[in-house]
Amino acid sequence: MKKAERVINFLKECLQNRPEVADWKLIFDTQSRVLIDFLKIQSSQLVILDYGCGKLRVLHALVEFLKEINWKYTGFDPFFDDSQLDDLAKLQLPKQYCYEILQREALLKRSGTYNIVILQNVLHEVGIFETAQVLQDCRVLLDDSGVLLLLETPLLPKCEPNFVPIYDWEIPMIFSGHKQLSTKTPKGLPILFHMIAKAEIPNYREIFANVTNLL
């Protein structure tokens, strides 16, 4: 009965276009693990943008699991809920941790800044035109040797009827090159994980963005 109630509430949220966002505490899942394992073996100082950061669980995972590495974190989410910062305050982070949450306008002044842009569970929530805009932002914000990390859970256990999932086989249709790092959870659910260099992200010219904004 409880389960049915949860599913109904979830469907209601989806239909109101206000789907549940993974909790700040969710850092022991396979997706977080593969992301952290990848970041751990990078040689350069990490300048990370978490695009569509939700409830900041990437930041939480960095704080808990990437203590020995120097990183700077920027979070951006057009629907960011400031009350999320309360959870962060409870962690009482030592001063060496460098993080900020930016609005889009401030973020766009940072072109060529990030060597890692994380796009985790975002693309399945945005429409076709918005996808072009999101990818264009990622391309512009990356530095020349930077990479986009695209993570998704193509088979969401609860399903999201308002959204379109994105699959491994669609990645080569969008990007000119990519490195596939996809895996599975212990229960066999697929975790889509691709590393895409800046030059491999299509350049969506501003004129198209302007036209689509009129639609």
Ligand SMILES: C[S@@+](CC[C@H](N)C(=O)[O-])C[C@H]1O[C@@H](n2cnc3c(N)ncnc32)[C@H](O)[C@@H]1O
């Ligand atoms: C399923 S949540 C994922 C949150 C977080 N990345 C995670 O994995 O826990 C999708 C997030 O995408 C954000 N989002 C929706 N449209 C967006 C857009 N146009 N640009 C950036 N983020 C967007 C939502 O606000 C939401 O926080």
